[in-house]
Amino acid sequence: MTEALKQVSTDRYASFHEAYDRIRGREAPLWLHRIRSDAMKRFGELGMPVARELSFPLKEDWVYTDLRKIADTSYYAEPVEAELDETALAPYEFGQNGWHRLVFVNGIYSSALSRVTDLPRGVVVSSLADALVEHPDLVHPHLARYADFERTGLTALNSALLEDGLFVYAPHGGILETPVHVHYVTTGHKTLMATQPRTLIVGGDGANLKVVESYSGLTEQSYLTNAVTEIAVGRDGHAEHYRINREGAGAAHLSTTQLRLEENGRISTFNMSMGGALTRNDTNARLAGEHAVVRMNGLYLAAGDQHVDNHTAIDHAVPNCDSYEVYKGILEGRSRGVFNGKVFVHQDAQETDAKQLNKNLMLSPDAMIHTKPQLEIYADQVKCTHGATVGQLDEDQIFYLRTRGLSHDSACNLLTYGFAADLIRRLGIDAVRSSLDTLFETTIRDLSMARDQSVR
């Protein structure tokens, strides 16, 4: 029986094992070989987190998101070269000029589409593969130190097959005023492909960084993105991070974002999910130094048969830290949403201030949301609040707008937009704010037009 099971699981992930064998054959520092081989070994034990098959450890985290189909798919795990020109990327840009931009097409770094302009002294913005050659001493202390591959199969898989991605480094006091936009684009392939993007963002004490991480699909095909992002800032360090998922309609997007904050550090992260057939984001923060503040916001918009799952975990390990979290969801059609917000306050973490809110707007009777705050508090001097709402558009608001001349549909669209705009309005980078604002407005209008057409 054990033998038979083992056989199934080996077949299952055969292409990942092959990719691992290929990558292992390449020249790399010993420590990187070690990460890959340990991670592969761990992935062999854990596999993908399929709820019905797992006994330990993370079963309950995967109850509503079923990865069986993905686990059973044989993905093409080798890099696929594709030509892409600037115009194909235009719709996904933020209208900005002069930003640092790194573009990966099907997992392969495109130097033609990437540009890194003048950088402050000591700051590094490059592909991870280049950084491993040019700055191994900067990468080594941080890579795979925050996202723990021992605990989850997906992080193990990404770590085992990690080849490239973004590396941003700002030394002590380094300030990167100009945002970095890393764009992971999938163009598709004749077979179903999988990529394992890896992003590492590190700021020293007092450093200041801004990074936008985009995932876009230029294909309707099925494919898999299994991404891992690690962000760490030192004392008094600041990082602003945006994660924008505009994957193709057939995509499965699995991601882990791991944040680490030291004393008086600040990280704001905003996660927007619009694309993909199935999305699962795990966003975790560890507050490791006192007076650190993390802001973790998110917006998800799902329609048709889309499934979007956001799991967040905030670990208050020390006293006097604050965490603020707002996730908002708009669910249309037969879509499914999941929100699970864990806040863990250790016994020593007195004077913690943790606020969590999840609001959901249901636009269809067939849409569904599972929302669950999960607070574990072991300290007694803390302020922890949480709230979850699930609602529909308000008739009084609709009527009010109609008395000013807006049609029923326009009123609904405006209210839906307002529900999201409330969160978008607070974004820190003007260019991101205005382009997401426009993107949301048009997407909501398109959704409503599609709805009207399907009724007819």
Next chain:
Amino acid sequence: MALLEIKGLRGGIRDQDIINGIDLTINRGEVHAIMGPNGSGKSTLGKILAGHEEYAETGGTVRFNGKDLFELTPEERANEGMFLAFQYPVEIPGVSNAYFLRAALNERLKYRGEPEISAGAFRRLLNKKMEQVDMDPELARRPVNEDFSGGEKKRNEIFHMAVLEPTLSILDETDSGLDIDAMRIVAHGINQQRTADNAMIVITHYQRLLDYVVPDYVHVMYQGRIVKSGMKDLALELEEKGYEWIREEVEAAG
């Protein structure tokens, strides 16, 4: 042609008639005050005219601009020139006043087959109207009515009215909850909008507002009917005597 012609109107909420036969004709250039005690059906009349879905007419006819009002959706009524200023204005989080007004104005222009207003022209219009009704520019940038004080919400209704330039405004207890200074400002805003081409229905409990917004006609509603109509002096009489004598008169007649 009358701007609004109500004949034998009955209607209410959930099969229960609150309006029990109203006849009222309003011409351009006129301001009509509708007064009456609580529960007499004043606000219900406003909601039926504006097309609130929970309210329905059960009899009678209403013609607005010569059209059968009940054939029109709430937005068509608005785009034909009707405006209801709410007693309790609704908050619209995330949508700025200016953004919303531009959307509303463009719907109106589209309805009339006119081109959309340009960003520059809209900004100029907005500035002009803000000045007219003494509106804080900060409130135009903020989400519609969100975290506005009671007085600011009422002023915002008048601001919307000023921008949309309706031909028939129904002001539903716009004076309620306002202190005397706020009421003066609101009244000033309303008076700024009075022209020979438009008309207003001012629904109010108290005579107070009518000191500032002087009506051409005053109607008293009681039990869903207009039981007395007169000139502006009627409002003063009501203020002096209260509504009790109206009740007595109606009951004596009934």
